[in-house]
Amino acid sequence: MNPTPSSTQFPVPQLGNSQSGATPAEFLEFLRSLPLQYLGDHCRRIPSGDKPAWVTIVNGLTDHFLGPFPLPGVVSWNAMQEKGEMIEATLDVVQRVFLRVDGIYNHSLELVQKLFARLLDLCRVLDVWMGTIQDTVDSQLMPLGLRESALSVLVSVLRGLGSNNPTPDQQSSWKSLRDILKAGLEVCRGNSCFSLIYS
Amino acid sequence: MPSASLSDCTVIALFAKPNILTVETQELSRSVGCLYFSFAKEIKHLKDLESNPSNIVVDSASQVPVLMTVILEVAVRTIHPALKCDCFLTDIFRMTIDLARSLLLYCIGPSCPAISTTRLQCISNIITATAALRRLPGCTLSIGSLPERLFQIRLECGLTFDWDVIDRLLLDVFQNESDLPISKELFYLAVKKLGDNDAAPHGMQVCIHIRLMNTSFLIEGFSGAPLGIFTPRTANSRS
Numbered sequence: 288m289n290p291t292p293s294s295t296q297f298p299v300p301q302l303g304n305s306q307s308g309a310t311p312a313e314f315l316e317f318l319r320s321l322p323l324q325y326l327g328d329h330c331r332r333i334p335s336g337d338k339p340a341w342v343t344i345v346n347g348l349t350d351h352f353l354g355p356f357p358l359p360g361v362v363s364w365n366a367m368q369e370k371g372e373m374i375e376a377t378l379d380v381v382q383r384v385f386l387r388v389d390g391i392y393n394h395s396l397e398l399v400q401k402l403f404a405r406l407l408d409l410c411r412v413l414d415v416w417m418g419t420i421q422d423t424v425d426s427q428l429m430p431l432g433l434r435e436s437a438l439s440v441l442v443s444v445l446r447g448l449g450s451n452n453p454t455p456d457q458q459s460s461w462k463s464l465r466d467i468l469k470a471g472l473e474v475c476r477g478n479s480c481f482s483l484i485y486s
Numbered sequence: 487m488p489s490a491s492l493s494d495c496t497v498i499a500l501f502a503k504p505n506i507l508t509v510e511t512q513e514l515s516r517s518v519g520c521l522y523f524s525f526a527k528e529i530k531h532l533k534d535l536e537s538n539p540s541n542i543v544v545d546s547a548s549q550v551p552v553l554m555t556v557i558l559e560v561a562v563r564t565i566h567p568a569l570k571c572d573c574f575l576t577d578i579f580r581m582t583i584d585l586a587r588s589l590l591l592y593c594i595g596p597s598c599p600a601i602s603t604t605r606l607q608c609i610s611n612i613i614t615a616t617a618a619l620r621r622l623p624g625c626t627l628s629i630g631s632l633p634e635r636l637f638q639i640r641l642e643c644g645l646t647f648d649w650d651v652i653d654r655l656l657l658d659v660f661q662n663e664s665d666l667p668i669s670k671e672l673f674y675l676a677v678k679k680l681g682d683n684d685a686a687p688h689g690m691q692v693c694i695h696i697r698l699m700n701t702s703f704l705i706e707g708f709s710g711a712p713l714g715i716f717t718p719r720t721a722n723s724r725s
Contacts, residue, residue, distance in 0.1 A: 350539055354539060397540070400525045400540050401539050403560075404542050405539060407542060408542045410556040411544070411552050411553045414604075414607065415552060415604075438556070438559060446564055449571050459571075461571035461574040461575065462574075464564070464569075465575060467525075468561050468575075469577075469581070470523070470525055471560065471561065472557065472578065472582065474557075475557055475585050476584075
């Protein structure tokens with residue numbers, strides 16, 4: 288994960304860092320503590336001055352936990368339980384950051400685009416998983432629930448973008464939302480929105 | 487559609503509806519079809535697509551309908567209920583409706599590369615995702631007829647689907663959305679195809695439910711009235 292700016296008010300454990308020594312379980316606990324301490328409904332809204340720290344956190348979480356999810360056949364669903372729990376906690380943090388940090392949408396188009404791509408891809412892979420799981424345990428995290436969470440968070444972020452009041456020096460929010468949705472719909476129509484250039 | 491810029495790639499297939507470009511390139515070690523999605527306007531190498539987290543690379547063509555269905559679901563749930571910038575998204579609304587119609591036909595049609603269970607899942611998601619749009623005024627003809635078209639295809643098509651899944655989905659849709667337009671021709675076709683078919687119990691239930699919705703056109707039809715689209719009536723409203 289990228290180092291957090293100095294304005295961050297809390298220490299962020301680093302996975303795989305021998306100095307902090309945070310295990311996946313500890314990091315999961317940290318992720319679950321964020322909504323309780325800073326992003327809960329009872330907490331005051333986070334001022335825009337703290338936005339860079341939260342953008343960095345969302346960026347890092349997106350890169351690490353919303354990256355490519357293994358397809359069925361590579362691993363079993365049971366082996367993905369811990370990753371699934373990480374993703375679930377990440378989705379909760381991402382959704383709450385976009386709801387509770389003032390000005391989070393301003394100049395954050397790239398972050399929203401990245402979330403759009405990552406969550407679409409996650410939903411796709413979970414859809415593939417859904418058709419493969421036969422035996423389930425009640426306490427298990429299931430692909431359907433995780434997919435619904437990912438889809439809800441993505442829709443929440445996009446609708447928030449559409450309802451945002453941008454600063455005068457940036458593109459209108461409706462244009463940003465329109466561009467993102469159009470890019471997705473265009474690719475379904477076979478109209479690729481990019482060209483490949485070979486050196 | 488990119489053409490000259492894809493000179494190093496071999497175009498494997500360009501499906502009719504919707505148009506999906508799948509490519510095979512020597513730059514990638516695998517030779518399966520891929521769908522690439524990117525916000526970037528220019529990309530120097532295909533491998534750059536995979537390394538950028540803002541891009542989507544679908545390894546197998548069989549997963550393309552799944553991704554498109556997810557895109558449809560996201561688009562529908564984003565634009566409905568209406569946002570305050572709704573008036574600026576009319577083209578997105580239109581594109582979403584077009585996608586729903588073409589994607590349904592694509593998933594049912596022979597050019598869809600996914601296995602039948604995946605296709606059924608996609609069809610269910612398309613019908614379910616567009617339920618909210620079907621209730622909007624002005625969308626009856628464009629998207630409100632999707633369940634009816636699916637039912638018609640179910641009756642006429644000979645694909646080896648597990649139709650009971652579709653029958654249950656349609657029964658659910660017709661029960662919950664009793665004001666959907668159903669033509670009398672389709673009803674007659676349903677009676678003919680499913681009337682005595684014990685192998686399709688849910689299909690029979692759909693047939694009976696449509697009959698309850700449309701008893702009025704039976705009377706009008708037998709009295710020699712011209713064929714046309716009837717205003718459906720629910721079982722409750724008749725009583």
